Amino acid sequence: MMGFFWVVVLVFVGVQAYVRFAPGDAANWTVDANADAPGAYPTEGGFRVVAAVDQDPKPVLEAFEAAILAQPRSQKLGEVAGQQIYVTRSLLWGFPDYTTVAVSDDQSRMTFFSRLRFGRSDMGVNRKRLKQVLASIGVAVQP
Numbered sequence: 001m002m003g004f005f006w007v008v009v010l011v012f013v014g015v016q017a018y019v020r021f022a023p024g025d026a027a028n029w030t031v032d033a034n035a036d037a038p039g040a041y042p043t044e045g046g047f048r049v050v051a052a053v054d055q056d057p058k059p060v061l062e063a064f065e066a067a068i069l070a071q072p073r074s075q076k077l078g079e080v081a082g083q084q085i086y087v088t089r090s091l092l093w094g095f096p097d098y099t100t101v102a103v104s105d106d107q108s109r110m111t112f113f114s115r116l117r118f119g120r121s122d123m124g125v126n127r128k129r130l131k132q133v134l135a136s137i138g139v140a141v142q143p
Helices: 002-021 057-069 125-136
Strands: 039-043 046-052 074-080 083-089 096-103 109-116
Touching: 046 125, 057 074, 057 083, 057 096, 057 109, 057 125, 096 125, 109 125
Parallel strands: none
Antiparallel strands: 039 046, 046 109, 074 083, 083 096, 096 109
């Protein structure tokens, strides 16, 4: 019986270690910035916002980066094809949530997409974080 207990403990610790230390590849978290009209798009385990851009997107990208990196346990994962990818980990378990920012080809829209890597439900964490960051930089979220 004690042997079974230790096997369960080792499996639990192994899964936890994988979740916390699994490498993230920025190339796996890109989005199609040309696909959607402006609006908010809830997804299973995430939240996507497409905002209309009527100015140079560079200052918005810089402000977003400063705001997302100010969030606890957040860091920049990388840049792929002009898209910025960030990872934010949960406090207790270290679950990674990935946030991608992309500008459409014609620079008329910006897509902000925050979603989880493991599991099915994020209990609204990505929606809340993304809305908070966008509000702090003055990007309106249209329903």
